[in-house]
Amino acid sequence: MDMINFQQESCVKKTDIVRIALLVLCSVLLFLCLVSPGLDAQMLGSVITFQETISADEEGGALFFPSFVFADTYSNEIYLIDGRGRIIIFTSDFFPLYTLSKRNGIESPQGLTVDADGNLYVAQPATAANPRHRISVFNACLKWERDIYLKGFKDSESFVPYRLAVDKKGNFYVAASYYAGVVYVDGNGRFINIISPEEEDRKAIITNVILDKEGRIYLVSEEEGRIYIYDKDQNFIMKFGRKGGSSGKLSRPRGIGVDDNNGRMYVVDYMRHTITVYNREGKFIFEFGGLGWAEGWFQFPIDLAVDNEGRIIVADTFNQRVQVFRSR
Numbered sequence: 001m002d003m004i005n006f007q008q009e010s011c012v013k014k015t016d017i018v019r020i021a022l023l024v025l026c027s028v029l030l031f032l033c034l035v036s037p038g039l040d041a042q043m044l045g046s047v048i049t050f051q052e053t054i055s056a057d058e059e060g061g062a063l064f065f066p067s068f069v070f071a072d073t074y075s076n077e078i079y080l081i082d083g084r085g086r087i088i089i090f091t092s093d094f095f096p097l098y099t100l101s102k103r104n105g106i107e108s109p110q111g112l113t114v115d116a117d118g119n120l121y122v123a124q125p126a127t128a129a130n131p132r133h134r135i136s137v138f139n140a141c142l143k144w145e146r147d148i149y150l151k152g153f154k155d156s157e158s159f160v161p162y163r164l165a166v167d168k169k170g171n172f173y174v175a176a177s178y179y180a181g182v183v184y185v186d187g188n189g190r191f192i193n194i195i196s197p198e199e200e201d202r203k204a205i206i207t208n209v210i211l212d213k214e215g216r217i218y219l220v221s222e223e224e225g226r227i228y229i230y231d232k233d234q235n236f237i238m239k240f241g242r243k244g245g246s247s248g249k250l251s252r253p254r255g256i257g258v259d260d261n262n263g264r265m266y267v268v269d270y271m272r273h274t275i276t277v278y279n280r281e282g283k284f285i286f287e288f289g290g291l292g293w294a295e296g297w298f299q300f301p302i303d304l305a306v307d308n309e310g311r312i313i314v315a316d317t318f319n320q321r322v323q324v325f326r327s328r
Helices: 002-035 039-043
Strands: 048-054 068-072 077-082 086-090 096-100 111-114 120-124 134-138 144-148 161-166 172-176 182-185 191-195 208-211 217-221 226-230 236-240 253-258 265-269 274-278 284-289 303-306 311-316 321-327
Touching (some): 068 111, 077 111, 120 161, 134 161, 217 253
Antiparallel strands (some): 068 077, 077 086, 086 096, 161 172, 172 182, 182 191, 217 226, 226 236, 253 265, 311 321
């Protein structure tokens, strides 16, 4: 009887040891997943390399949930919007220059763009101080000049500008927070037309819009998990992207950047915490990132931009920083 009890106790102890060992192993693996570079980042180090992190403004204050980034290819400056309703401007080497805030007429910026003359256009929803949705215009000296109110189309009064791009004619492509297509308006906000990509039984809700150097129009649909491309005359070229949560698919794409030097397109996926890379034909090449806080990892990134040097600048929102990568 004593021998049986001894054997049972030994089995229990061995089982406990195995369980503890497995628990430790799982903990180590989880830790490595969260703090180490992702598998793709390791394999593709020769293609995409981490360069630096931006985490402070010109006064040394911490960034607060950065949600938008724009690379001005004319002046080589970087514009960043964070959760405090500020626009922070950086030099091409990421030195913080200046911050626009409420004292400058910036109340709740959502997106922005800059034209060839250095004029800044900021999408702003209605606030207590200004009860109308608008595009605020600042000159090259960053002085407020006027507000543009969109008009001439159905529900224009309730249209909340979220992202925008300006073409060489001085007209705007404007995406709303939840709207089927993008509205094309002139420099005074007067309606010209709407670009509305269509799926089988519905029009696509557009989340973001950018233009490349050739004037091609890139529309991002978070709901569809797709990118739609049009030429400068608004003729449809192609669409790409597949909805899904696995590698090579788009779960919740929020932004896109185009490298004009090699044609690569970089799409930031909010839910998969990744940057998905496509060639100029829209074919998936690779992706990098993943959920975490170490270099090369992201937590719910919302936007990105590609500058003249081909650097990928990512608004790593819930890590409260901006990460910069270089493409080779």
